[in-house]
Amino acid sequence: MSTAANKQSATRALPNPDPIRRVVQEIGVPAYRARQVLRWIYNRRAQSFDEMTDLPAELRTALAERIAVQPLKIVKMQTSQIDDTSKFLFELPDGNRIESVFLRDGRRKTACISTQVGCALACRFCATGKGGFIRDLSPAEIVHQVLAMERARERVTSIVFMGMGEALLNTDAVIGAIEILTSKDGLGLSSRRITVSTSGIVPGIKHLAESPVKVNLAWSLNSPFNDERSTLMPVNKRYPIEHVIEALKDYTAASGREVSVEYIVIKKLNMSRDHAEALAEIAGEIGAKVNLISCNPVEDGRFATPSPEDVVRFRNHVKAAGAFATIRFRRGRDIAAACGQLRARS
Ligand code: SF4
Structure with missing residues (x-):
């Protein structure tokens, strides 16, 4: 595969069906927040919602009540x-x-x-x-x-x-x-x-x-x-x-x-x-x-x-x-x- 194609696979967005996206939608906050959370979990390997300091505290609490960072x-x-x-x-x-x-x-x-x-x-x-x-x-x-x-x-x-x-x-x-x-x-x-x-x-x-x-x-x-x-x-x-x-x-x-x-x-x-x-x-x-x-x-x-x-x-x-x-x-x-x-x- 060409380098360009490799690059393409490395920049593709995270897939949609992730449960975090669903929960973010249910809570009613903007969709870009889901991407932030997913980056924290998969890319920055966060171990708790408390680490996600660029998210509003209420959102972190709401997420922690619904889903586990480490399922x-x-x-x-x-x-x-x-x-x-x-x-x-x-x-x-x-x-x-x-x-x-x-x-x-x-x-x-x-x-x-x-x-x-x-x-x-x-x-x-x-x-x-x-x-x-x-x-x-x-x-x-x-x-x-x-x-x-x-x-x-x-x-x-x-x-x-x-x-x-x-x-x-x-x-x-x-x-x-x-x-x-x-x-x-x-x-x-x-x-x-x-x-x-x-x-x-x-x-x-x-x-x-x-x-x-x-x-x-x-x-x-x-x-x-x-x-x-x-x-x-x-x-x-x-x-x-x-x-x-x-x-x-x-x-x-x-x-x-x-x-x-x-x-x-x-x-x-x-x-x-x-x-x-x-x-x-x-x-x-x-x-x-x-x-x-x-x-x-x-x-x-x-x-x-x-x-x-x-x-x-x-x-x-x-x-x-x-x-x-x-x-x-x-x-x-x-x-x-x-x-x-x-x-x-x-
Ligand atoms: S998990 Fe075991 S039974 Fe299933 S495909 Fe692999 S080797 Fe076969």
Whole structure:
């Protein structure tokens, strides 16, 4: 994407549906006050209405009676002794709970955030999928995960939408959240530092391609064969591999952004030479690099973690077949950092 287009995304106004705008309207004060409040919350990271000193005191009191500056409550925060990863369990105002993760890699500080409470897609290797779907998160609830983690840890430099839920089954809210994250009145992050992960929801990919936000996409593939993938990820019956490939090619052409393929390596299941070759072929077709992730054992023990040597061997097969492949090592092994595990335990 051109620099001009980047600039455009950084100057776009904050989205309209934010509850603060509604409350400001209800109170009957001029609309520009909503923008001031939103700037205080998202850009200046205010922790209370008292800090918003350029707002009239009566307005601050009226707002404080109706809305919370920090709508997410930290129920649990666990930090890994091994790699400094922090896993958060948040409670939403309606009592539902979601998870988010803060990861540090040198100067890069990444927030891995959720987009739904639970998930309807029931991928067999996923703890979140086991609990079913409860509801979508709003744009504000998505962004407040980042703000809450920043308060507990440090300022975030990148965002991955890889927590609980299928982001592209809540595409409007995800787009709204990205607008807050990239707006100069919001968190002011570069959209190049934002990656949305999807299991391959074709209409969602198209919707994102047509939207004004341009971010990196990660496709969670996990098997290059339709039959096997449908067993692991039932969503594949609806959106088979070849349909997702076409949608991703269109996305790359429309956005100019990177697409990557995420591949959870499961012991004795999806790591043969045939898998490596078929995976490399798919990656080549969409011009994607491959990220290999060692399977996190889900607590019923059906999917086992391969040895590090096996993962390296598989990576070498993928590379020999012509794809660019890296291994992402599991983070937070000592703190149940796999998606949905902390919530399931609580
Ligand atoms: S892996 Fe992602 S899409 Fe699949 S069930 Fe878990 S949260 Fe949903």
